[in-house]
Amino acid sequence: MTLTPLQTLATIAVMAGVTFLTRALPFLLFDRGEHPPKLVLYLGQVLPPAIIAMLIVYCLRGTTFTTPGGWVPPLVAGGAAVLLHLWKGNDMLSIFGATILYMVLVQGVFG
């Protein structure tokens, strides 16, 4: 733990508050029949794929290229997640298959 319990509570409270706000906003703004601005609808459509791509890069930010152990596990396990998903289309299989493969690679093969 890098944070104190109080800081952790504050972080969780902010996440809870903001998450609720994003869910409540349409009800606060548009429950009386007003139409939402087109820009909001547009961003609601195009932002999610951009954000997910951003988060994938963020997740892989610790990748290093000085030793094979730094880049082979994320590359192989990430590729496995994508291929498994294209092949079977089963969320759980793709996520857990890739994670177990990654754990075996970092703990066993390159550990």
Place this chain on the structure above:
Amino acid sequence: MNRKAFAAAFPLTVPVLMGYLAIGIAFGLMLQAEGYGVVWSFLMSLTIYAGSGQYLGVSLLATGAPLTQVAILTLIINFRHLVYGLSMLEKFRGMGARKLYMIFALTDETYALLSSARPPEGVDSHDFYFAVALLDQSYWVLGSVLGSVLGSALGFDTTGVDFAMTALFLVIAVGQWRSAGSHLPALLGGVVTLVSLVLVGAEDMLLPALGVIVLALVLLRPRLERGRELAAPEREREVLP
């Protein structure tokens, strides 16, 4: 509590039960690996109740991110919920105090069930919606708690379990890639973030990346909107709350 409504809702929620248990367990394990035990995973799943958001939360807690950054990132990752709420305005009307809970519990899966499911004959529709929402969250909390308990009790080496987050986002990206009209937003998001990682560094890469992404998407609007009907936004297929 209306037992008939719960009995009618339960069979519909079984797929969510499987999904939330599995992803909740992975969340509990990841949080445990960062030194946060069962009390924290229970609290997060009870009060936040957002899968991608909580996965990201593990990293925000682990890196000790400042609260403004926590707020902005949570807002952005949950942006799609705005679209969900718009199509639930009618359904939740007249639910009284329970409406607050319905709004709080409007995850991807609950949204999907509520948009398609109809209550059986003789069951009040509001009782039915409420039962679906409450059952779904109970699965999520249960999964998270199980993950934390497993992580601390079994004592196996959980190094690398955080890759579940990467795998989750990759799976969501594959689904979005298939259904997207244009791949430009996804490519833009990846490239801009990569540039930000190189220029700004791993510590503070997200906010600059986010700013540029939103700005670029606003500027690209005429191009991306061409030939698309935005009046009826399609739901992104996601695996998470």
